[in-house]
Amino acid sequence: MTITTQSTSTSPLSKALSKARQSYAEKNPSSLKAYEQATKSLPGGGTRSSIFIHPFPLFIERGEGTEIVDVDGHVYLDFVSDFTSGIYGKTNPVLKKAIIQGLDNGLQLGAHTPTESSLSSALCDRFPSMDLLRFTNSGTEANILAISTGLHCTRREKVVLFQGGYHGSVLSHFGEEGGGGDLKVPYDFIVCPYNDIPGTRDIVQKWNDEVGVIIVEPMIGAGGCIPGDPQFLQFLRDLSTQIGAVLIFDEVQTARLGTGGRQKILGITPDMTTLGKFFGGGFAFGAFGGKEEIMSLFDARQPNSISHGGTFNNSPLTMIAGLTAVQHILTEDNLNKLNKMGDGLREELNSVFQEEELPFNITGLGSINQIHYTPTTEKRQGLDLLFFYLLDRGYWIAQRGLISLNFAMTQEDVRGFEIAVVEAAREVGSVM
Numbered sequence: 118m119t120i121t122t123q124s125t126s127t128s129p130l131s132k133a134l135s136k137a138r139q140s141y142a143e144k145n146p147s148s149l150k151a152y153e154q155a156t157k158s159l160p161g162g163g164t165r166s167s168i169f170i171h172p173f174p175l176f177i178e179r180g181e182g183t184e185i186v187d188v189d190g191h192v193y194l195d196f197v198s199d200f201t202s203g204i205y206g207k208t209n210p211v212l213k214k215a216i217i218q219g220l221d222n223g224l225q226l227g228a229h230t231p232t233e234s235s236l237s238s239a240l241c242d243r244f245p246s247m248d249l250l251r252f253t254n255s256g257t258e259a260n261i262l263a264i265s266t267g268l269h270c271t272r273r274e275k276v277v278l279f280q281g282g283y284h285g286s287v288l289s290h291f292g293e294e295g296g297g298g299d300l301k302v303p304y305d306f307i308v309c310p311y312n313d314i315p316g317t318r319d320i321v322q323k324w325n326d327e328v329g330v331i332i333v334e335p336m337i338g339a340g341g342c343i344p345g346d347p348q349f350l351q352f353l354r355d356l357s358t359q360i361g362a363v364l365i366f367d368e369v370q371t372a373r374l375g376t377g378g379r380q381k382i383l384g385i386t387p388d389m390t391t392l393g394k395f396f397g398g399g400f401a402f403g404a405f406g407g408k409e410e411i412m413s414l415f416d417a418r419q420p421n422s423i424s425h426g427g428t429f430n431n432s433p434l435t436m437i438a439g440l441t442a443v444q445h446i447l448t449e450d451n452l453n454k455l456n457k458m459g460d461g462l463r464e465e466l467n468s469v470f471q472e473e474e475l476p477f478n479i480t481g482l483g484s485i486n487q488i489h490y491t492p493t494t495e496k497r498q499g500l501d502l503l504f505f506y507l508l509d510r511g512y513w514i515a516q517r518g519l520i521s522l523n524f525a526m527t528q529e530d531v532r533g534f535e536i537a538v539v540e541a542a543r544e545v546g547s548v549m
C-alpha cells in the first residue's frame with residue numbers, strides 16, 4: 118500500500134506537515150502494518166470516521182489510567198478520552214469491580230431488571246426535564262427516537278436544528294467543514310444559524326406551525342466546542358412554547374458539565390433530553406426522556422402505546438456499570454473538580470496564546486474543549502501539525518483539536534499537557 122505523506126502545496130506549513138507525517142510513518146511501522154491488514158475488511162481500516170488519522174491511524178493495544186500504549190510500544194497521555202465518553206479513564210477500579218460482579222450475575226437476562234429502573238430513576242432525579250426515560254444503545258439512536266417522538270406528538274414534520282450541530286452519525290450538519298458527505302436520516306430539516314436569535318427567528322417563522330421539533334446541543338460539541346449563549350437557549354425555549362414544538366436538548370456531551378447537565382446549570386428546561394456516551398460506565402449507551410405526557414406514550418399499559426424495542430437497551434452490564442458510575446463516580450464534587458480543571462486549562466492556554474501571539478485559541482466549557490488554529494488559511498494543516506508535535510511530546514489529542522479530560526488525570530498531568538501544548542504551538546508558529 119502506498120502511504121502519501123507529501124503535500125502538493127509548497128507553503129512552509131505544508132512542508133513542515135509533510136516532514137512530520139514522514140517522521141510519524143517511520144516511527145510507527147507496526148501501526149502501519151495493522152492498518153494495512155485492517156483495510157482488507159474495514160473501509161479506511163476502521164469503523165469510526167472521526168478517529169481516522171492521515172496518513173494512517175495509530176493502533177492502540179491497551180490502556181491504563183489515562184495512558185494508552187500503541188502497537189509500536191509508544192506511551193501517550195490520552196487527552197481525547199474517547200471523544201468525551203471515556204470520562205473514567207481506562208481502568209477505573211470501582212467500575213471494574215462492579216462489571217466483574219455483573220458478569221457473575223449472567224449476561225443477556227432478556228428481562229426487566231431492578232438495576233435498569235435504579236439507573237433510570239437516578240437519571241430522572243438528575244435531569245429537570247426527565248420525568249420518564251427510555252434507554253437505547255447510542256446517542257444517535259436516542260436522538261432519532263426523541264425526534265420521532267416529538268414529531269409523533271405534534272403530528273408535524275419539520276425538524277429545526279443548527280449549523281455545526283452533531284446529533285449522531287446520520288444527524289450531523291457540519292456543512293462544508295465536515296466535507297458535506299454525511300448520510301442523513303430523511304427528516305424534513307430546517308437548518309438555522311447557532312447562537313443567532315434574529316437569524317433563527319427569521320427562518321423559523323416561515324414554517325411556525327409545521328415545526329414539530331427543535332433540537333439543539335447546549336454547547337456545539339463535535340462541531341468545535343461552541344457554547345450556546347444562555348439567551349439563545351432561552352429564546353429556543355420560548356419559541357418552542359410559542360409555536361407548539363417539542364424542544365430537545367441533546368446533552369450527550371454537556372451532561373458532564375454538572376450533575377443535571379447544562380439545563381440545570383442554566384435553569385432552562387427543555388421538553389425532552391437525550392443522553393449517551395459515559396452514562397453506560399464504559400459500555401454502549403443512549404437514553405431519551407422528557408415530560409410524563411410525552412414519554413408515557415411508550416407505556417405498554419396504554420391501549421395505543423408506541424412500541425419501542427432494542428435487544429440491548431437494558432443490557433445488564435451496561436445498567437450495572439452505568440448505575441455504579443452515577444452513584445459513586447459522577448458525583449457533584451468529582452464533576453466540579455474535573456470541570457474546574459478544564460476551565461483552568463482553557464484559560465491558561467488562551468492567555469499564553471494571546472500573550473505570545475500564537476496562532477491558536479481554545480473554546481469550550483469545563484472539561485470539554487477544542488483547540489482552533491486561528492489563521493483563515495490552511496486551518497486543517499495548522500491543527501494537524503500541532504497534533505503531530507504533541508504526539509512527539511507524548512500527548513494524544515483528537516486530530517481535529519478536541520481535548521477532553523477524564524477522572525484518571527491529575528492536576529500534574531494537566532500542567533504537563535499545558536506546557537507541551539505551548540511548546541508545540543510555538544513550534545507551529547515558528548514555521549508559518
Ligand SMILES: Cc1ncc(COP(=O)(O)O)c(C=O)c1O
Binds near residue numbers: 284338369
Ligand atoms: C452531542 C452529540 N449527540 C449525539 C452523539 C451521537 O452519539 P453516539 O456516537 O453514541 O451515537 C454525539 C457523539 O459524539 C454527540 O457528541
